[in-house]
Amino acid sequence: MRRNQKNVTEDDFIMLPTVDFCFKELMQNENIRKGIVAALLKLHPEDVEKTDLMPTILQKQYEDDKYGILDVRVKLKNGVQIDFEMQVVYYDYWANRSAYYLGKMYVDQIREGDSYDRLQKCIQVSILDHTYFQDDEKCYRRIALCDTETGKEYTDLLEMHILELSKLPPEQKNETDLLQWMRFLGGKCREDFKKMAENNSTFEEAYDVLDRLSADEKKRLEYEARQKAIRDHDIMMKTAKRLGLEAGIAEGREKGIAEGREQEKRNIIREMLQDHIPDYKIKQYTGATDKEISEEKSRLF
Known part of the structure; x- marks a missing residue:
């Protein structure tokens, strides 16, 4: 009986996207990348024509400069760059760190002598499996440079998105694509992923990827x-x-x-x-x- 129970447990094993290794593997799939990017930018997945994975180490400008190491860095056809970071445990100075990566990603686009008109939009996405903002229940927020009095946006070239999976509200009807993706990324067991896969072809593909990864001994x-x-x-x-x-x-x-x-x-x-x-x-x-x-x-x- 104990042997049978062990087999059931092993068969039920599935990797969780909140572990950054698993998230990176999921994002190797272009359809999954397109789905998440479209949900984030409020587009239809078909409107996201192309996504390319970029090197995740930002180059140093000076000898004593810190390397910036990103989880997943995507470049769209129009030149927009998006850095996705999955963070499970609380990290002191997270705002400082994410702002540093966003700034470094932005300035690394041009070299000495290049014109500023070559600069394209850069977005930093923090997917947090813990609570960062303690004083409200918002699970998603977009942060941009704006006038502190009028709220008018100064530029859309620098943008941050914070997704707090720990604050997901009870499931509702007619949820946004982004909220559904947050539920998938925050799944805690095989049944969570299977349930979402039943009603959405992209989630079905993402579940299949998780299933194959989980069956790969090396992975x-x-x-x-x-x-x-x-x-x-x-x-x-x-x-x-x-x-x-x-x-x-x-x-x-x-x-x-x-x-x-x-x-x-x-x-x-x-x-x-x-x-x-x-x-x-x-x-x-x-x-x-x-x-x-x-x-x-x-x-x-």
Whole structure:
């Protein structure tokens, strides 16, 4: 009986799009890309003539510049570029990070001597499986440059879309295409995807892609490795916060304070390394030694 139960569990396994590895694999399919882009831009999928996947590493301009690493970067036939980022766990300074990627994507379009009229619209899309805006229930918002008094848009060349899957409302009739795609991306089990696939040919294709990916042993190992990395990062952040609290509670105990400060220092070094900040800047900011930086590198890489 236990063996049969195990087989049922394994047969039921399906990758979830909220894991960025799975999302990237889904977006390899042009029909899925077109469907999501059309929903985002309020177009009919047939009006999205062409989508191309672009390299997801933005080039450095200077030696000490940070690399920008994007999840999925799409270019439309009219030159519009869209960066999709899937983020499962809360990330400090997410607004700073997404604004940085959008700005870098925008300026990387031209080189010295090029005319500004070559600049095309750039859109950054954050798909969050956690709550970022705590003070309302809106699950979707579009952010653009506008006059703060009149609300009049200054330019449409820079645009951000925030999709908070954790805020999805109860299912309703006549939902927008974007809300339906958010439900699909936020699916938690095979039954969720199968239900949506029954009434929509694009969702049916997306479900088939998920099914094939989930049956591919190599892809599944990559998926599980990525899941583990996400869990480890989440645990590391929670542990760091807990240690910080404990250090505060133990104020006055010199050893406890020293350990708390040391742990905080290591956490900062690790975060800076993950953001590809040069060693010399880490030293300037934290006072870390070469040995301390090397030790954190060995833990990360």
